[in-house]
Amino acid sequence: MLSPYVNIAAYKFVSIDDAAAVRPAFLAECQRLALKGTILLTPEGINLFLAGTRAAIDGFLGWLRADHRFADIHVKESLSAEQPFNKMLVKLKPEIITMKMPLIRPELGRAPAVTPVVLKRWLDAGHDDSGRPVVMMDTRNAFEVDVGTFANTLDYRIDKFSDFPAVVAQQRAALAGTTVVTFCTGGIRCEKAAIHMQEVGFENVFQLEGGILNYFEQVGGEHYNGDCFVFDQRTALNPELAPTPTLHCAGCGATVTPREQLSPQFVEGKHCPHCMG
Incomplete structure (x- = not known):
């Protein structure tokens, strides 16, 4: 079965002095294409995690790269059977990732x-x-x-x-x-x-x-x-870039989601948060 959703992650450190002004355009384009995820716009650059159909992702990247600041942005892709995001957000932040040190130039x-x-x-x-x-x-x-x-x-x-x-x-x-x-x-x-x-x-x-x-x-x-932890509903990706699968608890038989597998109450073959709580 083909995975209907293309997930992309991308960032670029580049000076953005009009983040507040371009935010509505970013949100409108993503909503037009029915994309979901999060885009961060900051003075030091852009960071984005988005998911949608192949056509929608390609359309967004074409729109994004038309801006010379993002023409060479590198994108990492993975596929999923379900939409891993609940909503579409475009946020203004002081830094792409908070270090509380001088901004990267x-x-x-x-x-x-x-x-x-x-x-x-x-x-x-x-x-x-x-x-x-x-x-x-x-x-x-x-x-x-x-x-x-x-x-x-x-x-x-x-x-x-x-x-x-x-x-x-x-x-x-x-x-x-x-x-x-x-x-x-x-x-x-x-x-x-x-x-x-x-x-x-x-x-x-x-x-x-x-x-x-x-x-x-x-x-x-x-x-x-x-595996590699990711900040969406997939929770983690293995080296084949496939989501961590759900498991069944040997103790109580409950389905244990990838996020529940991170709990200290989960010990494979013994117990899980369901039978501990």
Whole structure:
């Protein structure tokens, strides 16, 4: 059975000085195409998660790329049998992802990026092309990391991204002589993290181009353990970019949704939130 919904995730750091003025046009175009999801418009760029039919998604991307600021925006796609969003929102925010540090100015350049293909080669070898050890650094929140992450990754157990600068500042000496690759779900947090790390004196810092989802798309799940948490009703995607399936509890027989599987009350083969509550 063909999946009727195309899900897209995209972002771009680019100066937007007319976010409030263009917001109505974004909302109107999405409503015209019956799309659902969320678009964030900020002074430092755009971030979007949308789902709709193939024709509607293609129509929106054509409309979006007609604006020269977004002409080269890179989009990651996945498919689903159901619409993963309940409504359509276009929000104005001060930052794409809140770090509470100076805004990124893309005109000043971005941090170096490593492609999934090159990263896999580095991880296969155990070092980068210069022979430096490769250290993977997860910039996501702790509950996301618990769903899945790269093997042997640095996980600082942060509760929110604005905690990252203070935590990583303590690691500069320990990471000297290594190549650090920051990563996240789709690229936003790891790009912002890598730029910040460069600004405070870290050397040899790369961002994973397109994040975990792009890694899955390009090279699969090697060197990655588990699934990737996503912020919609699918909850998590596996390395084949398919949603985490529902399960049946061995204890009570209830259907356990992907989100319920994240509960500490869920232990596969034993019990779930339904029989614990």
